[in-house]
């Protein structure tokens with residue numbers, strides 16, 4: 001519970017505070033409980049001020065890779081707006097505010113006749129979420145375009161990290177503990193005749209045909225194991241259409257777990273654990289969840305650390 005003194009100090013930063021703010025519409029899965037205190041920051045100074053007051057925050061981008069606990073998130077939930085969601089385009093690079101939506105970034109670069117954000121085509125997150133997740137597609141990954149990342153550390157210090165210092169790997173980064181991404185510098189190149197835009201459009205048409213985009217999901221629930229695809233394994237194990245309450249595994253793409261109406265976050269969690277266990281029992285492959293759990297879930301809610309110890313061993 002945040003104390004009155006802490007809330008007063010947070011208010012003094014100029015950030016907008018909303019207690020017990022619903023997050024349901026702010027998360028792609030459309031479930032989960034409220035934020036104890038939603039804090040909207042619009043400037044770097046406000047963000048530094050917040051980080052000087054509290055030692056732990058939960059940042060919410062577009063919630064397109066986040067499963068929020070049904071009881072909500074205790075403490076401060078940060079939304080990055082204003083100058084922290086702005087774009088500055090230079091000749092061969094751009095500084096992208098962490099709160100900027102990736103589709104807006106792509107549109108703005110198209111208008112400017114510049115290429116550089118293609119890896120984010122069809123990824124519905126923010127720049128900050130893309131850094132943290134090293135988001136990517138067949139057109140590349142965040143790490144291919146990022147030159148440096150500005151973060152605010154607990155206490156309020158601003159640090160600029162090289163791409164190497166971000167520790168990027170497949171759908172993963174290793175930023176300093178508790179760091180909030182404030183902006184990222186990405187490399188740009190001229191695209192005067194829109195060739196990359198045309199390539200992207202073809203890519204998006206294929207995605208629309210193969211992904212269930214009409215129901216709430218978080219995209220891929222699991223990362224692809226080396227040399228295979230999580231969707232193929234889940235399908236081969238007969239999991240398409242498997243349902244727990246309102247949570248169901250898509251018939252179109254088995255790595256998409258859908259809120260089919262009224263699903264709770266707990267139902268989605270149970271479906272993830274079940275699918276992971278079945279795949280392990282039938283194939284021996286331990287899938288790694290891509291989705292991030294936000295809120296107070298307790299230790300290892302997806303059973304990742306314990307593996308699938310209580311499963312029947314394969315073979």
Ligand SMILES: Cc1cc2nc3c(=O)[nH]c(=O)nc-3n(C[C@H](O)[C@H](O)[C@H](O)COP(=O)(O)OP(=O)(O)OC[C@H]3O[C@@H](n4cnc5c(N)ncnc54)[C@H](O)[C@@H]3O)c2cc1C
Pocket residue numbers: 028058059060061062063064065066080098099122123124125126127128129130131132133134135136137171179180181182213217218219220292
């Ligand atoms: C339909 C659909 C398709 C998708 N397709 C793809 C795809 O092709 N490729 C892909 O990589 N992903 C894909 N995703 C997943 C998702 O869009 C990406 O992981 C995206 O990068 C998440 O960004 P976000 O802003 O929504 O982050 P959130 O979901 O809000 O947050 C994700 C994590 O990042 C943290 N975070 C967010 N912003 C910051 C910040 N500024 N500072 C510190 N921490 C932060 C959060 O606390 C959380 O731990 C898809 C999702 C959907 C719903």
